[in-house]
Amino acid sequence: MKQSESQVRGYISNIQRYSIHDGPGIRTTVFFKGCPLRCGWCSNPETQKLLPEEMMDLKQGKKVITGEEKSVEDVIEIVCRDKVFYQESNGGITLSGGEALLQPEFARAILDTASACGIHTAIETTGFAEPCVFEQVADGADLILFDIKGIDEEKHIMNTGVSNKTILENLRAAAEKKRNVTVRIPVIPCHNATTEELQKIVDYSVSVGINRLELLPYHRLGEPKYRRLGRKYRWEGIPILTGEELKMLKSSLMIPDGVELMII
Numbered sequence: 709m710k711q712s713e714s715q716v717r718g719y720i721s722n723i724q725r726y727s728i729h730d731g732p733g734i735r736t737t738v739f740f741k742g743c744p745l746r747c748g749w750c751s752n753p754e755t756q757k758l759l760p761e762e763m764m765d766l767k768q769g770k771k772v773i774t775g776e777e778k779s780v781e782d783v784i785e786i787v788c789r790d791k792v793f794y795q796e797s798n799g800g801i802t803l804s805g806g807e808a809l810l811q812p813e814f815a816r817a818i819l820d821t822a823s824a825c826g827i828h829t830a831i832e833t834t835g836f837a838e839p840c841v842f843e844q845v846a847d848g849a850d851l852i853l854f855d856i857k858g859i860d861e862e863k864h865i866m867n868t869g870v871s872n873k874t875i876l877e878n879l880r881a882a883a884e885k886k887r888n889v890t891v892r893i894p895v896i897p898c899h900n901a902t903t904e905e906l907q908k909i910v911d912y913s914v915s916v917g918i919n920r921l922e923l924l925p926y927h928r929l930g931e932p933k934y935r936r937l938g939r940k941y942r943w944e945g946i947p948i949l950t951g952e953e954l955k956m957l958k959s960s961l962m963i964p965d966g967v968e969l970m971i972i
């Protein structure tokens with residue numbers, strides 16, 4: 709590891725080993741702190757603010773600090789512990805969050821260092837960043853798991869807090885550059901969980917050259933965290949989709965030949 713790279717520091721929320729839903733094989737997922745979006749259904753609200761913050765620990769019955777500053781070296785030391793599993797399963801490291809693009813130097817240094825160690829690299833991203841920042845990080849990743857939450861701009865602003873214009877342009881640019889991109893669609897009741905909305909996402913993705921898409925079912929596992937952070941959960945009371953409903957939605961979509969759509 710280059711000395712200067714290993715010293716780059718950034719804020720992370722958590723490092724999760726043995727992940728199986730964040731790209732191929734067994735992976736270590738590094739959850740970055742900080743996200744420019746505020747999705748009403750977010751299941752990782754503790755990652756939204758960049759800096760460490762207080763969160764109630766129910767076991768200890770008191771507030772503790774969630775999130776910490778780490779160096780690239782700290783992160784890579786943990787990631788390398790499971791190299792043997794990556795090799796056996798074609799796994800690797802995935803940067804998630806939060807949004808890794810908010811800390812581009814830190815993200816890129818982790819990706820470069822992992823690559824130099826022979827580890828497959830992926831980022832799961834909202835794609836919400838200046839194109840040059842997106843490029844800077846995307847260039848270092850073997851795989852981009854690109855979240856697309858909706859095509860309707862007004863609805864996107866209402867439910868995530870930001871426009872989707874830059875996101876859609878970054879997706880187009882990534883596909884044009886023939887990057888290895890999988891589009892991930894969180895299927896969210898009261899936002900995009902209709903054939904019409906999902907079809908628009910599929911159609912846009914396919915039109916820019918994407919041929920692999922994944923549907924991620926909405927869940928409410930993050931809801932208790934809002935209480936622990938003293939924040940309001942905007943999706944309170946909105947029921948999850950059943951597996952059957954999700955399968956029906958998937959089968960209602962028109963998917964061109966050569967395009968793969970999976971439920972994760």
Ligand code: SF4
Pocket residue numbers: 743744745746747749750751752753755756805806807834
């Ligand atoms: S983009 Fe992800 S981390 Fe950010 S607010 Fe939305 S769901 Fe949460």
